[in-house]
Amino acid sequence: MRQPAWPYGDALRDALGARARVNEPLAPHTTFRIGGPADLLVEARTIDELVECVRLARQFGVPVFVLGNGSNLLVRDGGIRGLVIENHCDAVGLDETGAARARLQVESGARLPGVANRWARQGWSGLEWAMGVPGTIGGAIVGNAGAHGSCIADNLLVVSVLDAAGVVRELPKTELEFGYRTSRFKRAKDEIVLRAEFELVRDEPAACLARMNAYAAHRRRTQPTEASVGSMFKNPPGDYAGRLIEQAGMKGARVGGVEVSPLHANFFVNRGGATANDVLRLIEIVRARVRDKFGVELELEIEVVGEN
């Protein structure tokens, strides 16, 4: 693995001081446990800190990558150049807007399962589906995460973003270009989600809990527990990527340390020591087999980032 030179001068490292970690391996920061180092990594715990880090990096001409929980990412083996900001901003507040409705304001680094669980237990319904989605609110909005027939866009009202010019703006849902596992943020890479507001509705805590438990039980039955990034490919229209991969005989296929899960064919699992190159090779093998057998071109649901 190449140890990259740092071409940006000392100003950013000096400004971030002891907060910045140099050549930080990213594998432990992803659920796949794969990936080379970030040139610099800093953890942001408040929105002020997050905004300050982005502004400093931009001021000194250093590329910025905002990392949520790393649960939808394959980081290539050469890692990510520039500054990686790991988002831990997780303040949450709830305003009741009537007997049956509330507005939930959440910072973008809050973990989705924790948020869903906390409010469902208090009888605020709307995010129960997200119990098993191990990402942050920000990452979920970027990819319009969803499960069990629901998605993050359903209850979302408005987000606040730091835009490319460094200005904080409020964007209503109508401007977020949500689609199947996509949003405007897939295109507008220099906009950073800071906060989001959701509408929740009153229900019995026991009913919310029962839904969450049923979803969790379904996941335990159908999804592997080894290190993964969830679904590797999007479902093609009218079909399931997992069904196509399974029918193409690819369950259990392996390259190096990565394997197509024998339990769920759309999950690739890290059996230990997998590299990003192993995963990229297995992706191409699976795609070719599905293309040859069914004439379907599978599209990645995960995002591949960084350098070889």
Ligand SMILES: Cc1cc2nc3c(=O)[nH]c(=O)nc-3n(C[C@H](O)[C@H](O)[C@H](O)COP(=O)(O)OP(=O)(O)OC[C@H]3O[C@@H](n4cnc5c(N)ncnc54)[C@H](O)[C@@H]3O)c2cc1C
């Ligand atoms: C076991 C397992 C089960 C899963 N099940 C599901 C499922 O049922 N449904 C589903 O949709 N997904 C699922 N996923 C995938 C994943 O959890 C979601 O895509 C999740 O929303 C990703 O969030 P994250 O914080 O981990 O984002 P990351 O992987 O850290 O980042 C993803 C992208 O979002 C960007 N990003 C993150 N935060 C911000 C921000 N604040 N502002 C701007 N850009 C940002 C990153 O730069 C990157 O481009 C699963 C994953 C695993 C491992």
